[in-house]
Amino acid sequence: MLATAATVSGVVLLLSLKPASDPASASAAAPPASAAAQESPQGGSGGGAQASDQAGTVTGDAAQTPYGAVRVRLTVSGGKITKAEAVEAPKGPTSDEKTALAVPRLNQAVLATQNADIDSVSGATYTSTGYKKSLQSALDKVKKAPTGGSSGAAQVRTVTGSAEQTPYGAVQVRVTLSGKKITKAEAVQAPKGGESDEKTALAVPRLNQAAVAAGSAEIDSVSGATYTSTGYKKSLQSALDQAGG
Structure with missing residues (x-):
């Protein structure tokens, strides 16, 4: 009888300990769920x-x-x-x-x-x-943002992007939008001096046209003016983010 009682007590003790281990394993699994x-x-x-x-x-x-x-x-x-x-x-x-x-x-x-x-x-x-x-x-x-009624002209607004630094100077883009459409793009800052003047004159007009045509910052860089093109696209995306996408 003593042996039987000891066995029963051991089983009861094991069962009482089991629930305490489950929450720990459940909490250990929580971080991956948050990461996902x-x-x-x-x-x-x-x-x-x-x-x-x-x-x-x-x-x-x-x-x-x-x-x-x-x-x-x-x-x-x-x-x-x-x-x-x-x-x-x-x-x-x-x-x-x-x-x-x-x-x-x-x-x-x-x-x-x-x-x-x-x-x-x-x-x-x-x-x-x-x-x-x-x-x-x-x-x-x-x-x-405009409420967007069924009639009336789309709101025209001008937004200036952040100044993006390049090894030769800052590039900053300003866009004019009608509704969500880019109607005008211009560089209010661009690299200046020596060879930079030539690259700016080559790249900026093409980038302006590309921005209006694409309606986004997903435009090609101008060959021979990589730094200016990269800065232009970053500033353009900043302006579009401010305008709401």
């Missing part, structure tokens, strides 16, 4: 009901943090945010983990609240703060 979510940002859950509405994309300003910049892009359809994503976020050994933890949760919070009044993610304060600043700037751009 960061690669494919949460945010499409509200899009199905408004798939027929014309969607617009707005990118917020880059908000600097001690570990890198955060930049948020929103997709808006029918006046509702249908997708939020961080197109730029801190990277590096520790930052990768914090970004994977914070960004998916912040994306989901934006969809839930439809504004920048969202909670920071514990353990990723800098990333959360940068995210909310960039998010607010994107929302401000949405408010300024």
Whole structure:
């Protein structure tokens, strides 16, 4: 009888210990799920009901943090945010983990609240703060965007991109848009002096024409003016981001 009682007590002890090990293994599997979510940002859950509405994309300003910049892009359809994503976020050994933890949760919070009044993610304060600043700037751009009635001329606006440094000087592009169409592109800054004058005169007019024709920053570089072309395209993309895609 003593042997039987000892056996029963041993079985009961083993069964009582088993549940304590399962949560630990479950929590160990959680980080990969967060990382996967960061690669494919949460945010499409509200899009199905408004798939027929014309969607617009707005990118917020880059908000600097001690570990890198955060930049948020929103997709808006029918006046509702249908997708939020961080197109730029801190990277590096520790930052990768914090970004994977914070960004998916912040994306989901934006969809839930439809504004920048969202909670920071514990353990990723800098990333959360940068995210909310960039998010607010994107929302401000949405408010300024034309409402798009069924009649009336498209709003004409001029946007200047960031000054992009090259080994021979800065390149900065200004675009005029009618609605979302580029009607004019010009370089308000370009390399000057000596051989640079010749390369600028060769490249900039061609790049301006290409930007209007393509309606985007996906244009070919001009042979013989690679640095100027690269700076031009970066500044052009910056201007288009400010204009809302």
